[in-house]
Amino acid sequence: MIYHLMVNEKVKETPTVFSIYFDWDVDILPGQFVMVWVPGFSEVPMTVASVKDKKCITVKVYGKTTEKLSQIEKGDLLYIRGPYGKPFTFNNGEKLLIGGGSGMASLRTLIDEKSTGIIASKTGDELLFKDEFLPGRAICVTEDGSSGIKGLATEGIKAVDLKKFDAIYVCGPEMMMKSIFEILKDTDLNVEFSFERSMKCGIGLCDSCSIDGLQVCKDGPTFNMNQVRAMYEFGRTKLLSSGKRIYMK
Numbered sequence: 001m002i003y004h005l006m007v008n009e010k011v012k013e014t015p016t017v018f019s020i021y022f023d024w025d026v027d028i029l030p031g032q033f034v035m036v037w038v039p040g041f042s043e044v045p046m047t048v049a050s051v052k053d054k055k056c057i058t059v060k061v062y063g064k065t066t067e068k069l070s071q072i073e074k075g076d077l078l079y080i081r082g083p084y085g086k087p088f089t090f091n092n093g094e095k096l097l098i099g100g101g102s103g104m105a106s107l108r109t110l111i112d113e114k115s116t117g118i119i120a121s122k123t124g125d126e127l128l129f130k131d132e133f134l135p136g137r138a139i140c141v142t143e144d145g146s147s148g149i150k151g152l153a154t155e156g157i158k159a160v161d162l163k164k165f166d167a168i169y170v171c172g173p174e175m176m177m178k179s180i181f182e183i184l185k186d187t188d189l190n191v192e193f194s195f196e197r198s199m200k201c202g203i204g205l206c207d208s209c210s211i212d213g214l215q216v217c218k219d220g221p222t223f224n225m226n227q228v229r230a231m232y233e234f235g236r237t238k239l240l241s242s243g244k245r246i247y248m249k
């Protein structure tokens, strides 16, 4: 079923990322996603970045469909299927949220008074949702050094005591997640990853999102550390929209 939902607010979050708010009377859990149809273009998977009364999707422009979505305004209609996917396992204790680029959109739904964020981006003006953490709980990392620590998300990890966290959640580009995985894989920390892969159907039919026999849309997009440890393809291969599997650089 496709829901027709009216946009009631659009917020520019960074120069290239914006949030679209709408009313939708469904239960959505942190980490779940929706498929958004843009008439005349295609359907794209979007993480839900607010799951409370006001729902929202947070969009980074990266192709024609998201470019068209960026032109949507208050009063326009959104065409949405879902919600889909396995949510994060919520932990009520101290949480570390590690988000790269627009990956922070998925983690935003976990931010509370016990959350610490490692927010990574290329430049300071692209740091997403850093102001939603309590003061002193947002560690910013930028590749160009224009804000916070200079470097990649892995540099942010050096600034925290990992042992104090009851749960760690990671979302961002796959190679970024892979580098975080390499640091955490031999620990007994409670870690979950949210995967971003090419998706067509969103409901386990087309296999465009598969990784090691699992479907990111149905078996994920959240996977725990044990599941990720067992993946050979993680950080190694991806499927093109043609269905061809290629090695990542």
Ligand code: FES
Pocket: 198, 199, 200, 201, 202, 203, 204, 205, 206, 207, 208, 209, 210, 215, 216, 217, 218
């Ligand atoms: S997107 Fe079709 S099987 Fe996952």
